[in-house]
Amino acid sequence: MHYYSKLVHSIVNNLTMKDKKASGNHLSRKGHVAVYVGKGKKRYELPVKYLSHPTIQELMVQSQHGDLEPKIEGPIVLACGTQFFDRLLLSFKEHHRS
Template sequence: MAIRIPRVLQSSKQLLKSFSQSSTNVDVPKGHLAVYVGEKLQKKRFVVPVMYLSHPSFQQLLKKAEEEFGFDHPMGGLTIPCTEQIFIDLASRLNT
């Protein structure tokens, strides 16, 4: 007997996995933006749809980034100061 993962959760994880990049030289597709997620020195690059910017939960993360970094983002791009797991959970909810 196999364990089934809900289809929405499975597709969200696949989407994030395909958008997750370890290299900063990868192009960002039209309609998406690159963000760096993580705390301390370990940051991971994610490419997410621009539509996330209008969602209230994502805006809370942006406000936290503004409070912590202002306009000086150490990675050279938008840095979101939260754990990777929190970001993935939020992105999974936004994809539904």
């Protein structure tokens, strides 16, 4: 679990630095990060708090292609399809409502 914590911390720090440098319509809303999902790399704005969810962390690890360094350079691309990700987000929203 320590690996996942380092990964999430590294990602949040990296994204914070990039948001300060970014311009135009690539900025995410405050408290959100952009992630790209599926073959077509559909863009989602994910609340930062979701990065600590075990399923999201596992998708990020799978997207690292076996790289053991907890860092992401460039956009976050998750290793799953958009239908799976849509269902996952729906379950997060339903869980946070209750």
